[in-house]
Amino acid sequence: MTSTPSHFGPELRRLRVEANLSLRGLSAALNYDKGYLSKVERGERSASPELARRCDAFLGANGELRRLVPDPDTESADTAAQGLLHLGRRTVLAAGTGSVLDLGLKLGGRTAPTTTDPLFLSFQAQFGQLRTLGQSTAPKVLLPLLETQTRLVAGLAAGASSATRAPALLLASRFAEFTGWMAQEAGNTSAALGWTAEAAELADAGGDPHLGSYALVRRALVTFYDGDAASTIALSRRAQGRHLPPRIRGLAAQREAQGHALLGEERDCLRGLDNARELLHRDGAESGVGPALGTTHVSDPAAMTTGWCMYDLGRPAAAAEILDRECRRLPAHALRTRARYGFRRSLAHAAAGEVEHACAIAGELLGVMPAVPSATVNTDVRRLARELSRFRRNQAVRDLQPALARVLAPTHD
Numbered sequence: 060m061t062s063t064p065s066h067f068g069p070e071l072r073r074l075r076v077e078a079n080l081s082l083r084g085l086s087a088a089l090n091y092d093k094g095y096l097s098k099v100e101r102g103e104r105s106a107s108p109e110l111a112r113r114c115d116a117f118l119g120a121n122g123e124l125r126r127l128v129p130d131p132d133t134e135s136a137d138t139a140a141q142g143l144l145h146l147g148r149r150t151v152l153a154a155g156t157g158s159v160l161d162l163g164l165k166l167g168g169r170t171a172p173t174t175t176d177p178l179f180l181s182f183q184a185q186f187g188q189l190r191t192l193g194q195s196t197a198p199k200v201l202l203p204l205l206e207t208q209t210r211l212v213a214g215l216a217a218g219a220s221s222a223t224r225a226p227a228l229l230l231a232s233r234f235a236e237f238t239g240w241m242a243q244e245a246g247n248t249s250a251a252l253g254w255t256a257e258a259a260e261l262a263d264a265g266g267d268p269h270l271g272s273y274a275l276v277r278r279a280l281v282t283f284y285d286g287d288a289a290s291t292i293a294l295s296r297r298a299q300g301r302h303l304p305p306r307i308r309g310l311a312a313q314r315e316a317q318g319h320a321l322l323g324e325e326r327d328c329l330r331g332l333d334n335a336r337e338l339l340h341r342d343g344a345e346s347g348v349g350p351a352l353g354t355t356h357v358s359d360p361a362a363m364t365t366g367w368c369m370y371d372l373g374r375p376a377a378a379a380e381i382l383d384r385e386c387r388r389l390p391a392h393a394l395r396t397r398a399r400y401g402f403r404r405s406l407a408h409a410a411a412g413e414v415e416h417a418c419a420i421a422g423e424l425l426g427v428m429p430a431v432p433s434a435t436v437n438t439d440v441r442r443l444a445r446e447l448s449r450f451r452r453n454q455a456v457r458d459l460q461p462a463l464a465r466v467l468a469p470t471h472d
Contacts (some may be wrong), residue, residue, distance in 0.1 A: 067127040072100040088413035116373025121324030209234040228265030246434035258425040291318035309338030320368035336361035355395040375410035402439040418455035425462040
């Protein structure tokens with residue numbers, strides 16, 4: 060990025076004047092202090108990414124204003140994230156699928172399991188239980204167990220007959236995919252990519268050629284949280300081939316829409332969300348056997364993602380309205396999912412000027428964060444802290460600050 064924040068102020072003033080809008084009018088529309096906006100226009104204060112996002116949306120700048128203000132949370136990660144587009148599955152296997160399958164081959168002398176084998180069925184039930192446990196347990200606590208279970212199930216598969224090997228390999232691939240998600244939640248990007256690639260290898264060995272494409276969607280999630288919109292879009296598009304199942308294509312379309320939202324490309328974002336909605340609805344009509352890919356706790360993923368995107372598009376009031384509705388539909392036990400979308404909901408209300416309501420939402424969520432720490436959720440917690448810092452004299456904000464600080468404080472193992 061060649062532009063610097065110093066270019067933002069003059070460009071903001073130019074667009075405001077062209078729109079025949081006073082500084083007072085802009086201040087009222089965006090819930091920002093008039094004096095602060097005046098200093099930003101004169102280059103005396105730097106604009107935040109949140110301000111750039113809202114000014115861009117309000118003035119119809121089509122992403123030009125937001126590109127003038129880099130996000131401090133994501134700028135340092137951009138270079139590393141670009142490389143994800145060029146990583147082959149074998150490249151990101153640090154310990155590699157080979158080590159998982161090798162372990163299985165060493166167990167080849169045991170009785171070949173079948174899909175009705177009590178041991179296999181036990182692992183199948185455990186997978187569902189571990190996914191549920193992941194909603195209320197720290198990822199670092201679950202990771203050792205998940206890694207062990209993945210290797211054990213792969214071992215069962217390697218000792219099975221050719222007729223019964225595939226189901227065990229496919230179950231092992233789901234363990235590996237979930238292990239990758241928990242690694243990302245723990246803040247270990249390289250491990251997340253490695254386990255995701257491992258999942259694709261196992262699925263391919265089990266006769267499912269499609270999970271490799273879902274691995275692209277998972278990699279796009281890494282680039283999305285790194286703020287790399289271009290890579291998010293490119294990876295997601297590669298997972299939308301017509302030969303793929305509608306659920307994978309729908310989840311990829313959602314992720315692409317989120318990438319467009321980061322760039323302020325509203326039309327492309329909404330088109331992607333419409334495509335995702337149609338594909339995921341079709342998947343509901345054609346749903347097959349086995350655990351569903353992606354979230355199982357959000358009843359309408361496309362609607363929830365629309366609310367998420369509205370904030371990134373600089374439309375916090377619209378985001379808050381949608382997220383209010385969709386968050387009410389989340390199950391009470393899904394603490395991790397409730398925190399993920401709840402903090403985005405709080406952030407939207409804060410950006411819309413509803414500070415006390417935002418603090419009330421965040422206050423409830425901060426209480427559960429020690430039980431479900433999340434490197435990805437913390438992205439929005441940091442944004443919320445920055446947003447609320449504009450209202451530091453507000454009593455609700457002052458009351459919330461200690462809990463915010465505890466969640467964001469560095470921790471030591």
